[in-house]
Amino acid sequence: MKVEQRAPTSMEEKKEFDSVTFDQIQTISDVSKLRRLEQYMRDEGFTSTADAARVRLHEMGSRTFTDDEEVAKREAEVELSKAREELSSWKAELGALRQKKGARRANQEVPTVRDGVAGKAGGASITEVVEERFDAGEVEFMAEREKEKGNELFKAGEYKESVEAYDKSISLAPKAATLANRAAAKLKLKLYDGAIEDCTLALAQDPKYVKVLMRRAVARMELKRYEEAYEDIEVALEGAPGNKELQKMRDKVLRKMPQRVTQVEIEEVSDSDSDSDFGEEAPREEDVGKIEEIVDAEEDVGQVVEIAEEAPRAEPAKEVGRTRIQIEVCSDSSDEETSGDEQEQEEDKEEEEEVGAVRGPSATSSPSPAPPSAEELKAKGNAAYSSGDLRAALHWYTESIGREQCSAVYSNRTQVHLVMKNFESAISDCNSALDLDGSNIKATYRRARALKEAGRIVEALACLEIVKQKMPRRADIQGQIDELRRLKAEAEKEARVPSPEPKAAAKKSPAASPAVIKSPSQAKQDLPIPQSSTEFETNVRFMRKCPEDLARYVYQIPVEKFATLFKKTFTSEILGSTIEGLLAGFDHDSFSFCHEVLYSFTRADRFSITSKMLSSKHKACLRELFDRLSEAPTAGGADLASLKKGYGVK
Numbered sequence: 001m002k003v004e005q006r007a008p009t010s011m012e013e014k015k016e017f018d019s020v021t022f023d024q025i026q027t028i029s030d031v032s033k034l035r036r037l038e039q040y041m042r043d044e045g046f047t048s049t050a051d052a053a054r055v056r057l058h059e060m061g062s063r064t065f066t067d068d069e070e071v072a073k074r075e076a077e078v079e080l081s082k083a084r085e086e087l088s089s090w091k092a093e094l095g096a097l098r099q100k101k102g103a104r105r106a107n108q109e110v111p112t113v114r115d116g117v118a119g120k121a122g123g124a125s126i127t128e129v130v131e132e133r134f135d136a137g138e139v140e141f142m143a144e145r146e147k148e149k150g151n152e153l154f155k156a157g158e159y160k161e162s163v164e165a166y167d168k169s170i171s172l173a174p175k176a177a178t179l180a181n182r183a184a185a186k187l188k189l190k191l192y193d194g195a196i197e198d199c200t201l202a203l204a205q206d207p208k209y210v211k212v213l214m215r216r217a218v219a220r221m222e223l224k225r226y227e228e229a230y231e232d233i234e235v236a237l238e239g240a241p242g243n244k245e246l247q248k249m250r251d252k253v254l255r256k257m258p259q260r261v262t263q264v265e266i267e268e269v270s271d272s273d274s275d276s277d278f279g280e281e282a283p284r285e286e287d288v289g290k291i292e293e294i295v296d297a298e299e300d301v302g303q304v305v306e307i308a309e310e311a312p313r314a315e316p317a318k319e320v321g322r323t324r325i326q327i328e329v330c331s332d333s334s335d336e337e338t339s340g341d342e343q344e345q346e347e348d349k350e351e352e353e354e355v356g357a358v359r360g361p362s363a364t365s366s367p368s369p370a371p372p373s374a375e376e377l378k379a380k381g382n383a384a385y386s387s388g389d390l391r392a393a394l395h396w397y398t399e400s401i402g403r404e405q406c407s408a409v410y411s412n413r414t415q416v417h418l419v420m421k422n423f424e425s426a427i428s429d430c431n432s433a434l435d436l437d438g439s440n441i442k443a444t445y446r447r448a449r450a451l452k453e454a455g456r457i458v459e460a461l462a463c464l465e466i467v468k469q470k471m472p473r474r475a476d477i478q479g480q481i482d483e484l485r486r487l488k489a490e491a492e493k494e495a496r497v498p499s500p501e502p503k504a505a506a507k508k509s510p511a512a513s514p515a516v517i518k519s520p521s522q523a524k525q526d527l528p529i530p531q532s533s534t535e536f537e538t539n540v541r542f543m544r545k546c547p548e549d550l551a552r553y554v555y556q557i558p559v560e561k562f563a564t565l566f567k568k569t570f571t572s573e574i575l576g577s578t579i580e581g582l583l584a585g586f587d588h589d590s591f592s593f594c595h596e597v598l599y600s601f602t603r604a605d606r607f608s609i610t611s612k613m614l615s616s617k618h619k620a621c622l623r624e625l626f627d628r629l630s631e632a633p634t635a636g637g638a639d640l641a642s643l644k645k646g647y648g649v650k
Contacts (some may be wrong), residue, residue: 001130001170004032004035004238005036006035006036006039006065007040008036008040009036009041013033015035015042015556017036017037017040017041018558018594019348019558019559019629020037020174020481021592022049022052025049025052025053025056026056026352028056029060031057031062033061034053034056034057034060034062035057035062035063035064035065037066038050038055038057038064038066039064039065039066041053042066052295054066062524063357065504069141072137072138072141073141073145076138076141076301078613080343083155089298097372102552106404107396109507112257115341120353132278139172139173139475140172140173142172143168143169143172143173143175143178144169144173146165146166146168146169146172147165147166147169147175147177147178147181149165150163150164150165150169150178150181150182150185150204151181153165153243154181154185154188159188159189160189162181162182163182163185163186163189163259166181166182166185167177167182170182171379174201175205176201176202176203176205176206176209176212176326179198179199179201179205179212180198180199180202180209180211180212180215181197183196183198183199183202183216183219184214185213186198187215187218187219190222192219192220192222192223193219193223195215195216195218195219196216196219196220196223198226199212199215199216199219200216200294203216208235208238208239209304210236210239210240210243210246213232213233213235213236213239213534214233214245214246214249215636216229216232216234216585217229217230217232217233217249217253218237218249219268220232221252221253224256226253226257227257229253230253230254230257231251233246233250233253234250234422234425237422237423237424237425237428241424241425241428241531241643242428242531242600243425245329246380247428249483250398250400250425251398251402252394254391254394254398255395257391257395286574287308310520315570317389321480332356341576360623371403372403373403374400374401374404374406374409375400375404377397377399377400377403378396378397378400378406378409378412380392380396381393381394381395381396381397381400381409382412384396385412385416390416390419390420393413393416394416394417394420397409397412397413397416398413399542401413405430405432405436406436407433407436407437407440407443407541408433408437408440409435409444410429410432410436410443411429411430411433411440411442411443411446411575413429413448414426414429414430414443414447415446417429417450418446418449418450418453421453423453423454424454426446426449427447427450427451427454430443430444430446430447430450431447431531431535432536434447434532434535434538435532435533435534438534441466441467441470441471444466444467444538445461445463445464445467445477446457448460448461448463448464448467448480451463452484454470455602456528457484457487457538458486458488458543458549459538459539460484461481461484461488462538462539462543464477464480464481464484464542465481465541466538466541491549511541527560529556529557529558530557530612531564532565533565533566533569533570534569534576536565536577537571537573537574539553540553540554540578540581541577547584548584548585549579549581550577550580550581550584551582551584551585552585553581554581554582554585554589555581555582555593556576559593559596559597559600560600562578562601563600563603564598566601566604570601570604570605570606570607570610572611572613572614572615572618574612575601575610575611575617575618576612576617576618576621578601578615578621579599579614579618579621579625580618580621582594582598582625583621583625583628586625586628591629594625594629595629595639595643598625598643598647599643602643602646602647609648611644611646611647611648622647622649624647626640626644626647626649
């Protein structure tokens with residue numbers, strides 16, 4: 001029996017579901033698609049949208065997955081009731097037969113004839129008879145029910161019982177999500193080897209299952225298998241590069257890892273690949289592996305963000321207590337657990353108590369040595385890198401960042417990640433460095449290198465264009481730009497090959513796919529959704545030369561992302577570039593998306609000032625965009641007039 005898929009069938013369908021409206025739901029006639037939409041919205045917690053899809057299904061004479069489960073549950077109960085009745089009837093017949101045989105033995109003194117049960121030993125047992133009544137779909141339903149039972153027991157803190165429920169579910173259908181949940185329960189019971197085994201089985205089904213990689217990393221950290229834990233975290237970061245929890249885990253495991261590991265030889269390369277001295281026009285450093293130094297001058301340090309200081313540590317190897325990391329239950333539906341803040345506070349408190357118990361009264365009587373400063377920790381990282389001890393360098397840079405966030409230290413750690421070929425981690429550190437100091441040209445160059453190695457050619461080219469503007473006399477930079485342009489041209493050439501698919505494409509949501517022609521470069525490679533305002537500005541600065549690319553980039557960003565993406569940094573450049581992209585990809589179907597994006601900007605802290613600082617070109621684009629919005633069939637009347645007034649457009 002083929003099981004109908006409940007989740008969106010593709011990323012395009014997921015984007016369409018994320019931006020669907022109530023009016024659009026009423027136009028959907030595909031029953032399977034409506035069922036997936038209803039289940040997806042209910043799992044994500046959008047009850048009103050799910051209810052709208054459910055009403056639409058009922059109007060069409062169909063049912064939701066939840067309705068199917070209720071019907072299947074009732075049918076299973078009926079079947080179980082019938083099985084019990086048959087079992088009772090069989091017991092009654094067996095009792096009557098025994099009474100009859102007993103009476104015959106009392107009346108006749110002859111040997112008992114056993115033909116009444118002859119041949120019955122080879123027959124099907126009662127259990128087999130009951131099991132034969134369920135097909136594959138019903139078995140899957142029972143497995144899902146046992147998994148949900150395990151989830152409820154987990155939430156109630158009954159971890160041993162939840163493992164038993166998961167055991168039953170896995171015996172019926174060994175799904176990756178159920179194995180992941182059982183691993184979480186075993187972590188709570190401190191059965192770390194069992195948790196690792198379950199995670200490994202789940203990863204055999206889905207090698208990029210991020211939560212499972214996180215849980216196996218936690219178990220390996222508890223067993224002090226830090227190298228293996230670090231490998232799991234790096235693989236997980238490839239699938240979720242912006243995940244803050246993974247970045248915290250990576251920092252924790254780096255602190256726990258031994259300082260002395262096998263040294264890695266760092267190959268020196270020619271000056272054509274050098275990124276070493278981007279602070280000046282005339283380069284002085286000769287190899288790409290050289291680590292930048294932070295001098296006392298404030299302008300070289302970059303913007304420093306102060307964070308809460310951690311408890312003093314004498315050496316990472318002497319830390320007391322095991323690393324504790326929040327564990328979430330992962331299933332096909334959303335499984336709730338204790339909030340992260342409460343759990344972290346509770347774990348921190350336990351860790352402090354353990355440390356206090358080990359230190360004893362002498363810790364309070366004698367003053368503890370002052371913890372090393374961020375600068376001292378950075379110097380240790382530089383020394384470790386120079387000696388080829390990359391893991392130790394990662395450790396000390398991570399410790400330095402924990403003391404004080406600094407753009408240059410993030411850039412140094414980026415260089416280590418590049419040598420170790422951890423390109424997603426390198427990109428993440430570059431983004432952090434540029435968020436702290438947007439003028440850090442070394443971080444921009446290293447970001448270009450990491451993006452190139454990760455296959456994100458368009459973004460890498462945008463970064464190198466910025467570097468070239470700052471350092472126009474560097475011939476090696478121009479050579480790298482030429483190479484990236486060649487790679488981009490090859491991608492465009494491949495994209496021009498005619499596709500066997502029909503030219504007519506299904507109409508999509510404007511938020512998921514703008515009404516623009518897909519450029520050859522984007523046909524081969526789509527830019528990911530930006531994770532910071534710095535990343536957005538860097539990309540649009542280069543894509544402004546191609547309006548189609550800019551439009552596609554802006555329209556792929558979810559509407560709700562605009563309100564948070566530019567919360568800290570909102571400039572006229574950001575606003576103007578967004579307006580350019582909205583205008584380049586505008587058609588009548590994209591009215592709602594444009595309207596919501598423009599409205600979200602009005603809630604920014606510095607909107608009134610920023611909107612007045614738009615260039616004359618961007619103001620002209622804004623006026624034209626509002627003209628097109630006014631001509632759209634779904635124009636908002638008074639709402640649109642109020643929005644125009646907010647932007648100062650007459």
